[in-house]
Amino acid sequence: MDLMKAMSERHSVRDFKDEPISEEHVSELSEFIEQLNNKSGLHMQLILNEPKAFNSLGVRLITYYGNFRNVNNYIALIGRKSDTIEERCGYYGEQVVLKAQQMGLRTCWVGGTYRKVPSACEIGKGEKIVAVIAIGYGNEDGHPHKSKAFNEVVLGDADYPIWFRKGVNAALLAPTAMDQQRFMFELKGNKVKVRAFPGPFSKLDLGIVKYHFEAASGIKVS
Ligand SMILES: Cc1cc2nc3c(=O)[nH]c(=O)nc-3n(C[C@H](O)[C@H](O)[C@H](O)COP(=O)(O)O)c2cc1C
Numbered sequence: 659m660d661l662m663k664a665m666s667e668r669h670s671v672r673d674f675k676d677e678p679i680s681e682e683h684v685s686e687l688s689e690f691i692e693q694l695n696n697k698s699g700l701h702m703q704l705i706l707n708e709p710k711a712f713n714s715l716g717v718r719l720i721t722y723y724g725n726f727r728n729v730n731n732y733i734a735l736i737g738r739k740s741d742t743i744e745e746r747c748g749y750y751g752e753q754v755v756l757k758a759q760q761m762g763l764r765t766c767w768v769g770g771t772y773r774k775v776p777s778a779c780e781i782g783k784g785e786k787i788v789a790v791i792a793i794g795y796g797n798e799d800g801h802p803h804k805s806k807a808f809n810e811v812v813l814g815d816a817d818y819p820i821w822f823r824k825g826v827n828a829a830l831l832a833p834t835a836m837d838q839q840r841f842m843f844e845l846k847g848n849k850v851k852v853r854a855f856p857g858p859f860s861k862l863d864l865g866i867v868k869y870h871f872e873a874a875s876g877i878k879v880s
Contacts, residue, residue, distance in 0.1 A: 661873055664759040665831045669800025671764035674728040677795060678707065683761055687793075690757050691733070698750045700737040701785055704793075707731065708778045711790065726771070726792060733791040734779045747788045748865020752832065755791060756873075764796030767833050767866075769859040789862060805830050806839045813844040822850065825875030832870040835859035841867050850879045 679687075684706065691702050705711075712729035733754055735747040755765045769789040779787065808826055812818070818826075822845050829852075830839065840855040841864060852871065854864040868879050 661756060661760075662828070664756045665828055665870060665874070667799070668756065668759045668765070668831070668833075669802060670766040670833060671796040671798060671800045672724055672726045672729075672766050672792070673797040674730075674764070674792070674794035675797055676728045676730075679731055679763070679794060683763065686761065687754070687758065687763075691754060694750045694753060698737075698746055700735070700743075700746060700750055701780070701782060702747075702750065702754065703734045703736060703779055705732050705734050705778050705790075708775060711772045711775050711778070712792065726766075727797070728794065729792045731793050732768075732772075733793060735788045735790065736779060736781055736785050737788065738782075738784050739786055743786075744788055744859075744861035745865040745868075748862040748867075749869045750865075751789070751791055751862075752866040752869045755833075758793055762795070763793055764799065766792045767835075767862075768792055769835055769862060789859070803833075803837045811839065811842055813842055816845070818845060821875040821877055825850070825871035825877065828870040828874030829867045832863075832866045834863040834866065838863070843871070848877075850875075850877060852879050 688704055691704055695702055707730055709730045711732060712726045735751050737743045737747060758765050772790055774787050812826055826843050835858055838857060840857050840860060842853055844851045852868060854860040871879055
């Protein structure tokens with residue numbers, strides 16, 4: 659499955675099958691995560707068979723969007739504390755999400771409605787857990803989110819090139835916290851800029867959205 663298809667078919671899934679991720683998938687995902695860690699300097703980890711983060715004391719964490727079910731595996735987004743850690747976790751975490759989608763796994767970004775279980779992860783000195791991504795085989799495929807229109811996330815009114823339109827449309831498919839889509843793209847000459855309005859998890863959102871834009875357009879955001 660190509661990346662564009664993975665972007666359009668990816669939706670948050672919170673209801674998973676009660677079955678472990680296959681050995682083959684574990685090793686493919688672990689290898690991919692390792693490659694991204696080497697590139698990014700992050701310390702992302704695939705945590706397997708760990709139900710406490712999503713089901714503590716038998717009480718399910720209820721979210722605005724509904725309950726999580728059978729979340730026993732997740733990717734912990736961990737890295738050294740810095741000004742850029744959230745944006746990098748968004749940028750690289752979303753690559754894991756899309757890879758998982760291509761492999762037939764389903765995911766959900768989770769910034770708030772989980773419990774940190776530091777004993778399940780390796781957290782080095784000066785590092786922190788930024789967020790997690792629930793992962794597993796879905797009981798469903800999720801649904802397309804309500805989306806803003808192109809014009810609502812682009813500054814100005816110009817004859818935009820196709821690559822820019824492709825990039826922004828892919829950014830509109832990206833997951834954002836509470837589906838806020840609080841970002842704005844701008845094209846000046848050949849330079850693309852994107853900024854996020856302040857809000858919960860907006861830096862994570864920014865990294866995710868940047869990755870979607872770049873992967874779809876083939877152009878780096880400056
Ligand atoms: C940074 C970030 C944090 C999120 N945190 C949570 C969360 O704490 N709980 C939850 O149920 N969903 C969370 N989500 C999932 C969003 O609600 C979801 O991505 C959004 O509604 C768009 O839907 P979609 O992913 O199906 O496209 C988060 C998403 C992102 C990108």
